Amino acid sequence: MDVVAVLPRLRMLLFPVGAAYLWRDGRELTLIDTGTADRAREIENALGDGELRRIGITHGHEDHAGSAAEL
Incomplete structure (x- = not known):
């Protein structure tokens, strides 16, 4: 996974x-979105010292909602 700084407070995974x-x-x-079902660990590592408070899913395709349940 690559992490791209889009804005000072926004990252694209x-x-x-x-x-x-x-x-x-x-x-x-x-x-916003969670990637496929095998991405939860990578996303958790990208959180750094932050606390994940909300998850928004744009739609139900596997590449957008796959890791939602695990996260």
Whole structure:
């Protein structure tokens, strides 16, 4: 997974298939989409010292919602 700084508080998490976005508001993090079912550990590592408070899913395709249950 590659992490791309889009804005100071916004990161794009690029997977081999699909992407997710991580928004930081202080220590609170919002994740938009979760990638495929095998990406939860990578996403957790990308959280750093933040606390994941919200997950938004744009739609139900596997590459957008696959790791939602595990996270």
